[in-house]
Amino acid sequence: MLTAVILMVLCSTADSVRLVGGVGSCSGRLEVETRYSWTTVCETDFDWRDAVVLCGELNCGTPVTLQGALFGKGKRPFGLREFQCEGTEKSILTCNTLTREENTCIHGKAVGLICSGVLVKPSISFSSPKTISTYFPKQHVIESDSDFTITCSTLPQFQGGSFKLKVPWNNEPYTQHADNHLASYLCPEAENMYHEGNYSCIYENHVNIGRNVLLTSESETHTVFIQGPYDVRLVGGSTHCNGTVEMPKRGRWRKVSAMDMDPLKQAAVVCRQLNCGYPVSATTARATDETWQFLSNCSGSESALGECKHVIQRPTYFTDTVVCSGPHNVRLVNGNSRCNGTVEMFHTGQWRKVSAMGKDPRKQAYVVCRQLDCGYPVSATTVKAVDEKWQILSNCSGSEYELIKCEHVIAHRTGFIDKVVCLEDFFFSSMAESPPRRFRPPIVVG
Structure with missing residues (x-):
């Protein structure tokens, strides 16, 4: 067949x-x-x-x-x-x-x-012994006065060549010969005014292909932010917003206790400084094996624990544990309530203004109002900003529950910021009394 x-x-x-x-x-x-x-x-x-x-x-x-x-x-x-x-x-x-x-x-x-x-695009990498974690890719947050290294590298496509490192503090890049197809640049004792900004690597080589020509290619851009080290932390909890209070002294973190055994005022300062909202609970408990520790005396209005009065003392055997409401990474400022104003996001130790990537802030406004427990947006506008060196561009779908879940880019002087008015503020704006934190509709009975 x-x-x-x-x-x-x-x-x-x-x-x-x-x-x-x-x-x-x-x-x-x-x-x-x-x-x-x-x-x-x-x-x-x-x-x-x-x-x-x-x-x-x-x-x-x-x-x-x-x-x-x-x-x-x-x-x-x-x-x-x-x-x-x-x-x-x-x-x-x-x-x-x-x-x-x-x-x-x-x-x-x-x-x-x-x-x-x-030419294959070169790579750029960053390293520092004092890197502080961040949510943003290709952006690195380090402690001030710490060293960091930028390394430029390329595939072994051609022999020789050189790298030029573009830096924020000088218009002229720094040139270094490519040794085994890479070059490293050490930046010692980082300072905000010099080292904070954008870095990129340019690889150039005189290549004999047909004839001797100069070829160049530039890497993607990485951004470095410099942040002063915190003088307080919460340890032993599930997040950085709860745990035992500690402060550094002579290279060692030491436990802290309120002088009057009432840690609530101190807790308010700690939660505020760590961008963790307000204290949910604050307790004093017995400590063990504390050779030296701090006794603090806070009024509760200080912006940092270092502003309170302190005494370092031999073992008192007491330590404070704090649970904060946060972390909160978004707020509305310069309005007449917490539910309206300019959008700001906490990043690299600072509150930075926020603007929607497409200059349409409505989707972002839904996320902000939802996260702040302020209902939904009544209005969302984009206006001109002044004196904003670094700010955040966000790209939200509108369904996210936190602004940090949206796509973000740190931008240099975009000149625009977003203002949002949420429903809770709109509903209570004509009432003489201060509104409760969350608007609850009336319950219909029978």
Whole structure:
């Protein structure tokens, strides 16, 4: 019994382009496929605007060098198309063309092209012994006066070359030879006014591909923030917002107890300083093995525990444990209640203004009002900001329960901030009495 098998092959009739004879797919001699055969392009049929389109089409950046016979004569015949691109087309094959007569191109003038994408993008990495954790990728928070290192590296694509590190405190980058395809830069004793800002690595190399040309490629940008070390912490709890109160002294963290054995005022200061809301509970319990510890005396209005009066004393055998309501990382300020005003988010030890990425703050406003237990937004507007060096751009879907769950980017001087009025503030704005924290609708009985 014979079985007949019919094999159908579908071939593409679409034309395509390529660079051959160079390094990778972003440099070489230009060849165009037309009706299943490859042809070479004549130098006189191809100019710089054509090269801009081709490098973009091949995802190779921008043209660096365009020269006839740069990558040899080639063995393929010359095509008859003269390309006339504007420079904005997506593909070289969609550009206007003119038909040239045969045998009018001098042999040896085949188009050779080097695009900037021939270099692999370098990498940038960050390290510091005193890194403070952050929610944001490619952004690093470190303690002031601590050292940090920026390392630039690239794949072993070409030998030699050098790295230029772009830094926030100097318009001129710092140059260092690439040793084994990397270079490291040590920044000692970080300070806010010098070291806080954006860093990126530029790799450059004189490469002999067709001829000696200077190629450059820049890494992604990383941002460094400098934060003064806290002089208080809560330890032994489930989050940084609950646990036993400690303060540093002479390189060691020591337990803290209120002088009058009433830790509530001290707890209010600790929760405020750690951006953890307000104290839910504050208790004093017996401590063990405390050689030296702090006795504190707070009024409750201080912004930091270091502002309270303190005595360091031999063992008192008492220590304070605090549970805060937080952590809270969002607030509305400069309004007439906690439910309206300018949106701010706590990041890297500071409250920073917030603006929606698309300048439409409504989705973000839903998240803010929900997180602050303020109902839903009545209005959300974007206004001009002044003197905002660093601020946060957010991108919310509107369904998030916390602003930190949205996508965020730290931006430099965007000049816009968001203002939000939530329902709770709107409902109670005409009432003489202060509203309860949460609006509860009346219960219908019977």
